[in-house]
Amino acid sequence: MTDGEEYTLADEIVARARIHAREVVDEYELAVDLGALEWDVSPRARRRAGACRWHADREVATIVLARKAYEAYEWPAFAEIVRHELVHAWEFQRFGESGHGSRFRERAAALEAPRHCDAFAEPRYVLRCLTHSCDWQAERHRASKPVKSPDQYRCGACNGALEVEHAVSGRTWTTASGYGGAKAALGDEW
Structure with missing residues (x-):
């Protein structure tokens, strides 16, 4: 940011998520290469609180977090979403694929991350x-x-x-x- 620019809510979300990711990698010894991890915020998402996309050509994972989920949840619940997506990033970086199978469930449980997140918006x-x-x-x-x-x-x-x-x-x-x-x-x- 340069002088005169204001931080946005998306900047806040990404900053908090990055800090939490470093803490998780250290505390839980989760072998995620944070240098090969990108962050984004979706202003539109209503159903998924987060997603992790794998870019195999660059060997980079992008974690996308929903702004509306951040606004709806208290930080501890949102931090669980970050940990959930970090498990996906770990799977992508290590195995080239990710899902919600037994490997995911085992690692998510160790990180106290939910397998699925509660709804944060009312359905239409x-x-x-x-x-x-x-x-x-x-x-x-x-x-x-x-x-x-x-x-x-x-x-x-x-x-x-x-x-x-x-x-x-x-x-x-x-x-x-x-x-x-x-x-x-x-x-x-x-």
Whole structure:
């Protein structure tokens, strides 16, 4: 930063994450090459609090942290997300691949990092099975294909028909035209 420039929230997030990463590498003896680790902040992410991308051509991992998660969580919970993504970086650097399998679970447990993170934003849509004996549902933050055309998809648990609810308004639909109608009726509230 030069004189006159102000630090942004993204700068704060990256600075705290880098400091925590150094502490984790030292305290837990996690063999992550911090020199081959890049950081980024997503201002849009709503579903994933963090992600780790592997650039095999450069042998560099990039940890992307969600600004909205940082705003929603207290630091100890956000630090768990950083540790979770550091485990992915370690796997990428050491094995060239990463997932949430047994190797990940074992290392994440040693770092007191969750296997999955709690939701930090309310979903825009909720998909539900219409079969009375089935309680399957899924949350969505974006208008995915099943949200836009629920009649083209079936419940993964019982093969029943689906209904979608716009979480804020409570408006529901079961067809593509129902989606269009709800979107048109809600206008700016969509």
